[in-house]
Amino acid sequence: MKNPILVERWNRAEDLCLLLFRMFVGAFLIWGVWDNIISQDRMAEFVAFLRIHGFVYPGMLAPASVWAQFACGIGFIFGIGTRWSGIVCAFNFTVALVMVDAQGGIRQAFPAAMLVNFGLYLAARGAGRFSVDELLLKRH
Numbered sequence: 001m002k003n004p005i006l007v008e009r010w011n012r013a014e015d016l017c018l019l020l021f022r023m024f025v026g027a028f029l030i031w032g033v034w035d036n037i038i039s040q041d042r043m044a045e046f047v048a049f050l051r052i053h054g055f056v057y058p059g060m061l062a063p064a065s066v067w068a069q070f071a072c073g074i075g076f077i078f079g080i081g082t083r084w085s086g087i088v089c090a091f092n093f094t095v096a097l098v099m100v101d102a103q104g105g106i107r108q109a110f111p112a113a114m115l116v117n118f119g120l121y122l123a124a125r126g127a128g129r130f131s132v133d134e135l136l137l138k139r140h
Helices: 007-011 014-038 040-052 058-078 082-099 106-125 132-139
Strands: none
Touching: 014 040, 014 058, 014 106, 040 058, 058 082, 082 106
């Protein structure tokens, strides 16, 4: 008897769904930091935000966080260095969660917590079939 909702067919779409998920999260990360990259004023606001929340060396950590998120976004979109990008993403947003977002309750913490989990998932799973990582693995 055939499965009426065709669950097995969705298994074939796993890598495509992972690609769409990676692209969506990657684009979100890039969009979220782009203003800090192109505007010194916005970066200064982020430095001030980190200072208010008790971060040490906010002048160094703000650009490091921004560029880490940007690099993760690129890595996720293209599926290159995906496992490392996942680790960096999980670390970055764990810090954000602990230092800032957790104090605001579950609604405020949810985006950072999701990015921690997404990063951990990609660190464990990899980018899937539709990725530069996969192309590089096939060559070796």
